[in-house]
Amino acid sequence: MSARTVFEKSRPGRRTTYVAPCPVPPPDLRKLPEAALRAEPPLLPELTEGEVVRHYTNLARRNWAVDVGFYPLGSCTMKYNSRLAEDIAAWPEFFAAHPLRPTHAAQGLLRVMYETERMLSQLCGMARFTLQPAAGAQGELCGMLLVRAYHADRGDRRNTVIVPDSAHGTNPATAALAGFKVVTCPSSDEGRVDLTALGKLVSDDLAGIMLTNPNTLGIFERDIQEISRIVHDAGGLVYYDGANFNAFVGRFRPGDMGFDVVHLNLHKTFGTPHGGGGPGAGPVGVVERLEPYLPVPLVAKGPEEFELEEDRPKTIGRMNVFAGSVLIVLRAYVYMRLLGTAGLRDVSGHSVLAANYLKQRLSTAYRPSHSGRCMHEFVLTAERQKDEQGVRALDIAKRLIDLGFHPPTMYFPLTVPEALMIEPTETESLETLDAFVDAMLQIDREARESPDLLHDAPHHAPVGRLDEVAAAKNLNVRWTPDAAGESRG
C-alpha cells in the first residue's frame, strides 16, 4: 500500500489552514472579467499537515541516498555534503533576499558570489566565471554559445564540434542545441582520444572540441596539450566538461591543459547536495579572449561596493531569469572555505586513491576496461560474467541493491560493453570500500553458483524490477482515479 499516491489519501473537506482568513478587505472578484476566471479548479489533495508529513517521510524511506549508504555512481561524485552549508543557506538574510533587491542591500550575497568566482577562476586557471547556469548541461550550453559568439564576432563561420565517443550524452546534445554539427572522434585502444583520428577530423569548419578530463573511463587524457594544440592550430576552441574535476581539484588546472572554456558541476566536485536530481549549478569559466561574451549579470567589484554588471555589449545574453542558483553557489562557497586548498588537494588525492584501491581489488573477479592507473573512477566490464554465466551488468547492479549498496553507473560509457562505472569519492571509509569489494566478489561467486539469484534481483528492495517497456507503452504519467484502478497498489 505504500506506493499509494497523495491523491488516493485525500478526503474531501480535510485541510490545514495556512492563509490567514482576512488580512485585508475581502477580494472583490467583480473586478475581473468572466473570461479571465478559471472554470475548473485544480484537483489537489485534501489532507492534514500530519498526513502530508507522514506521506513524504514514508516516500523518503523508499529512497537510497549518500546519507543512507555507499553510492558509487560513476561520473556523479556522490560525496558527503556538509550540513553547515545547509544551515547557512537557510539564514533569512540569504534565502529571503529578493533577486531584484537594490544591490546595496545585497552586499553579503554579492561578496559570496564574487569570492566564489575568484576561487573557481584560480582553481581552474581561468580569467573569469559566470555563476549563472543552473546545472551542468545548462553550463555546457552557455559554454558552447560562448564558443559560437567568439567565432561569430571574428566573422568566422564555424559549424563543427568534435565530441569523443566516450563523452557524456549531454555533450553532443548541447552542441546540437547550440546549432553545431556534431562529429564523433573515436577512442584509441588505450581509451584516450585518438590523435591520428583527431588530426583527420579538424578543418576550417572546426568550432571546437568538448572534452572531459579525466575522461568518462576515468583515464587521464595524457595528450591533452597536444590535443589543444591541434584544435587551436585549426582555429577551434577547447571546451572542458568539469564533471570529473574531483580528480584534479586543488592540484591541476584546466587552464594549464589548454582549455578555453570550463564548466563545473558544483553538486559534484564542490559538495553541494544532489537533491534527487537537482538543483545543482554549472558555473562556466573562460580565458580572457572569451570574457566579453559571458552572460549577464556578472558580479563586479566597484569602487565602493559589489555590483551587478548588466551592460555588456558582446554578451550572449542571459541563461537564467536572475543571477543563477545563488543558494547553491553559497553552499559551494562554504565547502571551499571549509576545506581550503590543502583540503581540496586531499579531496582529489583520496578520490584517486580510493578508486585505484577498489580497481586493484576488484580486478581479480571483473575485467577493468583498461589496465593501468585510473583517476577518480574506473570502468569494469561484466563481459566475462555475461559470456560464461549469462549474467549481465544489470543483474550485478540489481544484486548489489540486495547487499546494501547503490549500484555503479551501468552501460556507460557506450564504448565499453556491459560497463559498470565506479566512483567511490574521497569520503568513504576503508571499511566501506572493503565491504563493497566483498559484496562484488560474492556476486561473482553467485553468478557461477546460482545465476537466477542475480537475474531476479533485487529481492529486498521496496519493489522488484519494474516493467519499463510497459511503462513506455501504456503511458501513465499523471494520476487520475481511472489510472489508479489499472494497477494494484
Place this chain on the structure above:
Amino acid sequence: MSFIPHTDQDRAHMLASLGLSNMDELFEEVCAALPPGEVPDIPGSSESELSHELWDIARLNGRPDRTACFRGAGAYEHYIPAAISHLLSRGEFLTAYTPYQAEISQGTLQVMYEFQTMVCELLGLEVANASMYDGASALAEAALMSMRITRKHRLLVTEALHPHWLQVLRTYTANVDADIVAIPTEGGVTSADAVSSLLDDDTAAVIIQNPNVFGLIEPMREVGSLLADRSALFIAAAHPIALGLLTSPGEAGADIAVAEGQPLGIPLSYGGPYLGLFATRMEHVRQMPGRISGMSSDAAGRRGYVMTLQAREQHIRRERATSNICSNQALCALAATIYLALMGPAGFRAAAERSFAAAHELARELAALPGCSLAFDAPFFNEFVLDLPIPAEDVERDLWKHGIISGLPLGRWWPDRRNQMLFCATEIITEAAIHRLAAAMEEALP
C-alpha cells in the same frame, strides 16, 4: 575542516596495495604531461570560524522587514509552510541523485509522478515533465519545441513579456534561425487584433504571459480561439498562484504551458534555485523535453514508478535528443509538491484570493497619494504599475530607510518609465503593512 575518513594507517595500507609510498605518486603521469600550474592558496577554516565570518557577511545584506517586501517582477514571496523545509532536509531526498535505479528511488520517482499530476492540474494540460531549471528556460524550451513540431521559425512574442524571460528566450534561440517578432500592446495588454494580423503560415508559436510583466490580465481565451484552427502553437506562461483564480492555459486553448514555480513554497533565494513548470498536450509528449516518471509494476504486480520515454533524452539520443537537459530541479519540485499537498484546493484558492485582495487594497491606497495614479486601466492580479510624480529610484531609496523594499523602479528596465514603479502584494501582506508603506510613501513624495 575535512570530510575524509582515512587514517594514516588506512592510507598507508591502500597505497601499499598499489605499490606506492605517497599520494603524489598517484599523479605522476599527470605531472609529467603538464606544465606546473599555480594553485591558489585558499586557507581552510573550522565550522565555528566560518559560521562566525558568514554571520558578518550575512549582515551586509541588511535585514528588511520580511512582511514589507512589495516587489515581485518575476519572484514572489508567499507564505512557506514550515513542514516543507523539514521534509526537504531529509537526507534520503537531499542526498540522492537522479533515480537511475528505480527499485531504490521510489521516493523520488513517486514525488515526480505526483508533481507531474499537480502541474497538469494547475496548467490544465494533459502531460507534464518532472521540472525545468526555471520559468524562463522552460519558455525557451517550449519555443524550441514548437519549432520542432511545426518546422517553422517565427515566434510571435508579446512585448509585455518579462524582459529577462525575453533575454533568455533570445539566448536559447540565437543559433537556430528563430525569428522573434514582438506583438504590440494596447494599454499595457497584448492586442489580440495584432496577434491576428501578425499570424502567418511561418508562425511556429504565439507566446503570451499571464499576468503579463505589468501585472495585467491578458486576453488568453481570445488568443486561444484565434489559434484554434491554425498550425501555430499557443504557448502560455502562467503565474502558478494566479491559477487559483485565473483561467488555466489549457482552458484558454494553450498547446504548451510553462510557469515559474518559485511561488509554490520556494524561497526568493536571491534568484535561485527556482523551478520551471512545463506541460503540454499528450499528442506532443514525444517532443517534450525533460524527465518523466511513469507508473508501472514489478513481476509480483506491485505498483512502482520508473523514468519513462527516455528515448527522447540526451543519454540515449545524444545529438538528436529533444533537449540537453539532464539534472534539473528535483528538490524544488518536491517543495512545490509538498506545498500544493499542504495547501489543498481551499488553501491554494485562498492564497490566490488573498494576494488579489491585498494587491487591490494596496493599489487603492497608493493611487490616493498625491501625484500618484495607476498607469493602466486593465484588470490585474497581484501586481500593478503606479505612476509617481518623481523618479521611482528616489522613492526606492527612501523606503529602504524604513526597512521597506518598494516596488520595482521600472526605469531599471525601460528608461522612459523612470517615474513608474511595479508594486506587488501577496497574501502575507497585511493591512497594517499597507498603511505603513503608504505613510512612508507620503513622506517620500514631494
